[in-house]
Amino acid sequence: MEGLKKSVLASLWFMFLTLPIMGVFVNTIDKSVTWHLDRVLYVGAAAFVLSYLWRFMLERKERGMKAEEQSAVEKVTLLNKLLANPKFFWPAVIAVAGFAIAFPKLFSMYQVNVMTSALIYVVLGLGLNIVVGLAGLLDLGFVAFYAVGAYSYALMNMYWGISFWVALPLGALLGALCGILLGFPVLRLRGDYLAIVTLGFGEIIRLVLENWAEFTHGPSGISNIARPEFFGLAKGFMAQINFMYYLMLVLVVFTIFVVNRLKNSRIGRAWQALREDEIACQAMGIDKMKTKLMAFSLGATWAGMVGVVFAAKTTFINPASFTFLESAIILSIVVLGGMGSILGVILGALVLILLPEYMRDFSEYRMLIFGATMVLVMVFRPQGLVRDVRKKIDISAVKKALGGVHD
Amino acid sequence: MINERRTVLQVKGVSKDFGGLRALDDVDLDVKEGEIVALIGPNGAGKTTFFNCITGIYTPTEGDVNIDPYGGGFKRINGMKPNIVTELGMARTFQNIRLFPSMSVIENVMIGCHCRTKATFLGAVFRDPGTRKEEQETILKSYALLQELGLDQYADELARNLPYGAQRRLEIARALATDPFILLLDEPAAGMNPQETAELEELIVSIKDKHKISVLLIEHDMKMVMSLSDRLFVLEYGREIAHGTPQEISENPAVIKAYLGEELVDA
Numbered sequence: 043m044e045g046l047k048k049s050v051l052a053s054l055w056f057m058f059l060t061l062p063i064m065g066v067f068v069n070t071i072d073k074s075v076t077w078h079l080d081r082v083l084y085v086g087a088a089a090f091v092l093s094y095l096w097r098f099m100l101e102r103k104e105r106g107m108k109a110e111e112q113s114a115v116e117k118v119t120l121l122n123k124l125l126a127n128p129k130f131f132w133p134a135v136i137a138v139a140g141f142a143i144a145f146p147k148l149f150s151m152y153q154v155n156v157m158t159s160a161l162i163y164v165v166l167g168l169g170l171n172i173v174v175g176l177a178g179l180l181d182l183g184f185v186a187f188y189a190v191g192a193y194s195y196a197l198m199n200m201y202w203g204i205s206f207w208v209a210l211p212l213g214a215l216l217g218a219l220c221g222i223l224l225g226f227p228v229l230r231l232r233g234d235y236l237a238i239v240t241l242g243f244g245e246i247i248r249l250v251l252e253n254w255a256e257f258t259h260g261p262s263g264i265s266n267i268a269r270p271e272f273f274g275l276a277k278g279f280m281a282q283i284n285f286m287y288y289l290m291l292v293l294v295v296f297t298i299f300v301v302n303r304l305k306n307s308r309i310g311r312a313w314q315a316l317r318e319d320e321i322a323c324q325a326m327g328i329d330k331m332k333t334k335l336m337a338f339s340l341g342a343t344w345a346g347m348v349g350v351v352f353a354a355k356t357t358f359i360n361p362a363s364f365t366f367l368e369s370a371i372i373l374s375i376v377v378l379g380g381m382g383s384i385l386g387v388i389l390g391a392l393v394l395i396l397l398p399e400y401m402r403d404f405s406e407y408r409m410l411i412f413g414a415t416m417v418l419v420m421v422f423r424p425q426g427l428v429r430d431v432r433k434k435i436d437i438s439a440v441k442k443a444l445g446g447v448h449d
Numbered sequence: 450m451i452n453e454r455r456t457v458l459q460v461k462g463v464s465k466d467f468g469g470l471r472a473l474d475d476v477d478l479d480v481k482e483g484e485i486v487a488l489i490g491p492n493g494a495g496k497t498t499f500f501n502c503i504t505g506i507y508t509p510t511e512g513d514v515n516i517d518p519y520g521g522g523f524k525r526i527n528g529m530k531p532n533i534v535t536e537l538g539m540a541r542t543f544q545n546i547r548l549f550p551s552m553s554v555i556e557n558v559m560i561g562c563h564c565r566t567k568a569t570f571l572g573a574v575f576r577d578p579g580t581r582k583e584e585q586e587t588i589l590k591s592y593a594l595l596q597e598l599g600l601d602q603y604a605d606e607l608a609r610n611l612p613y614g615a616q617r618r619l620e621i622a623r624a625l626a627t628d629p630f631i632l633l634l635d636e637p638a639a640g641m642n643p644q645e646t647a648e649l650e651e652l653i654v655s656i657k658d659k660h661k662i663s664v665l666l667i668e669h670d671m672k673m674v675m676s677l678s679d680r681l682f683v684l685e686y687g688r689e690i691a692h693g694t695p696q697e698i699s700e701n702p703a704v705i706k707a708y709l710g711e712e713l714v715d716a
Contacts, residue, residue: 307573327564
């Protein structure tokens with residue numbers, strides 16, 4: 043009842059606010075005023091329904107959180123439960139893999155191209171996930187490493203004719219190197235300060251690329267970057283695009299494999315501990331600088347690597363592809379998907395990159411819907427689409443092992 | 450008997466200034482092998498600052514902190530990073546519990562093993578036999594420590610869901626996982642009832658004997674301090690006002706004055 047009253051008030055307030063814009067039309071030529079009160083009523087009705095729905099959802103969420111606190115057990119969502127079940131997990135993986143492999147056969151070239159870009163963002167998201175999700179370092183200049191990778195291939199190809207396959211590991215290496223170089227002075231900072239400085243670093247790289255015209259061709263960018271040669275297998279434009287897609291697919295699988303292993307290792311544990319309490323972490327003998335630097339440079343490695351792929355895919359790059367907006371989108375992928383969760387980040391990347399792509403029909407409202415989606419997800423699922431669940435240590439196996447020794 | 454033992458931790462003339470405030474003033478302290486030493490003093494006397502100074506969280510303004518874990522001569526550790534100090538064998542707990550709240554209990558202890566294990570990035574990715582063996586040993590060692598401190602039934606739970614007393618014990622388990630030669634406990638009995646305190650006392654003695662380590666503790670519970678420790682050091686306003694056996698300290702007029710005020714001494 044209380045909620046109903048509040049919703050009525052909200053809708054009245056909205057009607058009042060929108061009255062001058064929606065309800066009154068002044069015709070300055072024949073000096074007449076037309077009233078469209080019906081439109082105001084529509085606004086009121088919509089505001090009422092939305093506000094009621096909003097309140098209802100918020101209440102439900104709070105009740106859920108309270109229940110979780112009381113039971114002191116981590117709530118396991120249906121999705122996580124399904125994933126933990128091997129009977130579901132493996133068929134699901136096989137189905138997804140089959141779909142991914144058959145994708146170029148099933149869909150048009152345009153779709154394949156879009157999917158390849160989405161996969162690039164999946165890898166970028168997973169890379170940033172190491173830094174933000176696992177180690178808890180807020181990096182707003184991640185795109186700088188992506189630019190380093192892309193430009194390293196473009197420039198090396200332009201000046202020395204270095205091939206894609208050589209540039210791929212070199213780009214990754216350069217990314218890692220930049221990560222370390224930036225990391226040394228910056229990682230003494232914490233939280234907000236770190237975010238601001240990384241933001242600055244991202245801008246510095248972009249501005250250097252933009253203004254060092256004799257070396258990087260400045261804002262006009264580098265064109266005619268060689269596409270990768272797939273050992274003479276890919277002949278023709280179509281085959282090239284399909285091969286690019288498969289290459290990205292392989293990189294995605296490789297990234298998932300590495301990130302997953304890192305996450306459940308000694309280093310992953312140290313990252314998690316560092317995220318939770320830095321002082322306790324140091325007091326337990328973990329080298330803060332080394333651990334953070336490792337996270338930073340590993341994240342940068344992936345960015346550098348897909349940077350090379352990006353340059354080869356588009357065959358043209360300029361500094362405008364590496365603005366702060368890119369960093370923000372990659373960060374949104376990680377936060378929206380669920381910090382630390384690999385599946386979450388993949389879903390986040392697909393949603394955030396494919397949704398705007400397929401919503402080109404409503405291109406005027408695209409950014410509006412994008413923003414609204416972000417707000418809704420953050421309000422109702424602050425932990426992201428998929429909550430990160432760490433792999434548990436198998437206690438019963440430990441007991442068995444110890445039992446064999448002692449009892 | 451005590452005199453024959455080797456000194457493992459020796460602190461000489463340590464001072465610490467915060468701006469114009471001298472939080473510690475020329476404090477001396479030493480801990481011998483296998484000894485339980487207590488550091489007491491009224492609130493704000495600088496006990497935790499002292500801990501922070503010798504574990505590398507603060508760098509002392511003056512003085513020396515020397516350690517000699519294995520009889521190979523003293524090593525000065527002033528100004529070393531906390532993680533290096535821990536690697537050298539000084540493990541501590543915190544006054545306000547600092548566990549890793551959303552990691553499981555056993556993982557908390559495994560973090561303590563971090564500085565004694567070596568798996569690198571490549572090891573994590575390839576998961577070679579050496580890395581797997583090390584991981585398995587880490588798990589077994591951590592579980593054994595949990596058993597020792599009576600926490601094994603909680604192994605799988607998140608650290609933040611543990612009862613208070615168990616969280617205190619978990620901090621000790623985590624510190625022990627770093628294979629220390631000396632355990633520094635910052636008010637381990639704070640907020641415990643008399644029965645829990647008595648249990649803790651037994652626990653500390655048994656840990657000391659089993660792991661052959663020394664213990665330096667800060668504590669307010671006088672009953673516990675008097676029965677547990679071999680020697681005591683008393684701080685007041687950053688200065689050391691007394692040290693000696695529990696018997697000597699309980700009769701020391703300066704200590705009584707510091708704790709109970711002037712008039713009672715006269716009375």
